[in-house]
Amino acid sequence: MNLRSLVWKELRERPWSVVSSSMAILLGVAALVAIRHVTVHSEQEVSRQLSSLGANILILPKEASLQNYYAADRNGQTLPEEHVTEVLMAGLAGVEKVTPKLSMPASLGGLEVTLTGILPQSEFTAQQAWQTAALFTPRKHEGCKKASHEPSEADKTPESLNTTRSIENLEKNQIVLGADVAERSAFSDGDTVELLGGTFTVLGTLSRTGTVDDSRVFAHLHTVQELAKSGEVVSAIEVIGCCEDAAGDLVPELSKLLPDARVVTVSQVVQTQVGVNRLMSGTSWFVLGTLILVGGASLASAIAANVRERRREIGTLMAIGATPGFVQRLFLMKALVLGLVAGTIGCVIGLLTAVLIGPQWAGVAVLPLPGLAVMAVGAATLLAVMAAYWPARQAAKLDPCLCFQEV
Amino acid sequence: MIRLENVKRIYTRHGQTVTALQCENLCISAGEYVAVIGPSGSGKSTLLSLLGGMLSPSSGRVWLDETSIYEQSVVARSTIRRERMGFVFQTFNLIPYLTALENVQVPLGLNGVSLPDQTARATAMLQRFGLADRLNHKPSEMSVGQQQRVALARTLVNDPQIILADEPTGNLDPTSREVVLKAFDMCHEEGRTIITVTHDATAAARAKRRLVLNEGQISEELSSFAKVA
Known part of the structure; x- marks a missing residue:
């Protein structure tokens, strides 16, 4: 029995709690990955169009x-x-x-x-x-x-x-x-x-x-x-x-x-698509902000509730020799697993969404971007660990005498 | 040897100061079997927490052999508990999502014992308490008596020198109570120090020395083994 087993067995015991606490992160990552994939491919399409048009600048009659x-x-x-x-x-x-x-x-x-x-x-x-x-x-x-x-x-x-x-x-x-x-x-x-x-x-x-x-x-x-x-x-x-x-x-x-002439850049030809790309790029940052706020707050609250539920268990672990650092790591590792799993599932859902609806939504074919996927999962994991830091620290500061108290 | 030297533990609640425990000098020698009795709120759990290195005294020192335990770091106190002490709780405090075997493995894991050794030692300890057929049962799948035996196995698996018990028979039927008390007798015979807080007269009678706690003051019921200065 070690830290990892304790985390894993506790997670398995409360599957619905795991789902509800990481749902915000999962949805946030899915939305972020889908939007960013479509945006990146749309930007590439604009760039390709610009390139195919050839001339960067047109000189026209006024x-x-x-x-x-x-x-x-x-x-x-x-x-x-x-x-x-x-x-x-x-x-x-x-x-x-x-x-x-x-x-x-x-x-x-x-x-x-x-x-x-x-x-x-x-x-x-x-x-x-x-x-x-x-x-x-x-x-x-x-x-x-x-x-x-x-x-x-x-x-x-x-x-x-x-x-x-x-x-x-x-x-x-x-x-x-x-x-x-x-x-x-x-x-x-x-x-x-x-x-x-x-x-x-x-x-x-x-x-x-x-x-x-x-x-x-x-x-x-x-x-x-x-x-x-x-x-x-x-x-x-x-x-x-x-x-x-x-x-x-x-x-x-x-x-x-x-x-006496009118000088324009060809990029104006694809101005509408550039505008849509900007909007989507802005939206993806908004989603990222929302993910940080809602996902982080949701997970922090879930971990804090988990700490409250497990006060007796924490006290018992401390009584039998667990250090405050061990208790803190117990909750941080739980958050890490939740962030990693929610991030990965969210990333897969986002990717599938982008690949399936990208052509209809933005008129571009979408292929998976491994770098973006890894970054999204990493960000979700980091966010989960950061969100859990304060409740985990509070858990580590709990009074071990809790083990003697009645439930 | 455990010694309390001018120990005072004060709580402040709603602006009022309450002295939960006051003890000028209390010595418990290695291998002693001590029962602490007293009414609710008399400071029994405070005493147990102080002895277990889990509650700093407001003043005074708690000695474990030559070590003043509250002058050690929190991590060092955790190590002392892990290596030298074992706790028995009234409500067993088993971890609900772990099996009997896994519950007993936890202290071994905290002590850095390898997984195969953990399994071997925990299995042997559970067999000793007649739970060979309950290794993979979770606490909710066991009777109260079986749960307390698992808790006893968890206490003893690290071979502690000192056992601190909080109402160990409080929730048990007579048969299960006898099992726990026999285990304590056996531990005493093995030379371990046992300090048990109890309301149970039968359990207190099994101890070789009894301390009475009343409003935070410790007195000796039988004075032949130690003195309260």
């Missing part, structure tokens, strides 16, 4: 809204193309890539599409003025330990339009088809097509992204400008900062540089 742009940026408002040169010449820290675009409606074999003119990256290196600009000896942003879009071989294929929002080479008579356009028009690589009165060869087809890009046809910016007779204008300029922090710093600098 009157255009971000929604207009992503609804196909065909609102008729434009910016002078020289803004691209101004951005490049300014040599702002953290600018990694600049992609001007001009979009307009067009018909491809009877199919309504959005024709988007883009400037391939090779055009930048061909411009003498830009070669001397700071872009090619760019000032690195302090936060950019790792570039968000390192140039790679993939940039040389049309698919890079999906991954990095730019393309290395695109001849003036070449086009790249979005997935929907390719599917519905039945054109494929190497085909010759008529568009806005011009003749183009299909360079490639993009894979499906689930965005408006699927219904776009990409061509050289200057070709689109010529065919549309729009002059040297663009619908939007996408700027990729080397990291999210850089994007944040760049917005005020670009706004100052281009006062």
Whole structure:
């Protein structure tokens, strides 16, 4: 018979008392784990969406809204193309890539599409003025330990339009088809097509992204400008900062540089989801606070009641030689077991809840996060031990003469 | 030897001071069998608590051989109780969620005895009290007499030199009372010191020395074994 056996046998003797005293902790941990799992996965989803959108910053005409742009940026408002040169010449820290675009409606074999003119990256290196600009000896942003879009071989294929929002080479008579356009028009690589009165060869087809890009046809910016007779204008300029922090710093600098344009971060696209994430994150902290208060108070009260119930037993144990430290450990260990068990069960319930209802609740797939689970169980155990400390200490201070008193 | 030297225990309740026990000098030699008798509220439990190192005197000293026990730390007093004393209670004070065997193992566990030794010694002690078939019964599954025998087994399992008993036969039928008193006789024969507080005249008669407590004052009923100064 030792401390552990005494704790275990006492717990087994009073199963309902165990359940009721640890219920608050169990529910609190379950709620906390479920909310945190959904929040973390939702945040990851936002981050993934941001990454898939590519550009950190958009420079739009003053009157255009971000929604207009992503609804196909065909609102008729434009910016002078020289803004691209101004951005490049300014040599702002953290600018990694600049992609001007001009979009307009067009018909491809009877199919309504959005024709988007883009400037391939090779055009930048061909411009003498830009070669001397700071872009090619760019000032690195302090936060950019790792570039968000390192140039790679993939940039040389049309698919890079999906991954990095730019393309290395695109001849003036070449086009790249979005997935929907390719599917519905039945054109494929190497085909010759008529568009806005011009003749183009299909360079490639993009894979499906689930965005408006699927219904776009990409061509050289200057070709689109010529065919549309729009002059040297663009619908939007996408700027990729080397990291999210850089994007944040760049917005005020670009706004100052281009006062007639509207400069926004792409994160505003997912603002609603970010808002929901913030709410859930706040809720999880509220749950944590409630867990500490209600769970801790509930367990402290249960242990204090247990000490009162067992006064005679404590007195007897002291009479037969148990030290005050032994008595204190008896109750602390009981609390530790309760916290550990309630925390573990709560964690499993929370995990199952998050995995099962996460997709319906927040539209994200939820996978278990072992670190979070271990932290939640650890926190519950620590909370239980801390809550039991005072009643356990009171138990250790009880008068052993209680053993002589009548019940 | 146990000695009380100018011991006074005072309680203050509702602003009133009550002297629960006052004793200038009381010696109990090793191996003595002493019964303490007296009416309710006379200070019997206070005396037992003082002797057991569980209640500090308001003044004076309690000696166990050459050790003034209240000048020791709380932990040291726990060790003294664990290693040298055994307690028998009127209501047995068995731990309700433990079996007979486990109850008897508790003092051994507190003394750091290994689990196999605990089981062997506790089983042997329960067999000695005729409880071999009740090892795995909980107190609620045993008769009152059996419970007191389990309590006696728990008291003796650590082989204490001193046994302090509080009304050990108070709740027992005559048969069970005889079992307890025989156990005390046997302990006395083995040379242990027994101090029992009792209302039971039969139990008191078995002791070799009787002390009378009245309003906190100790007097000797038979003066042939020790003196009360």
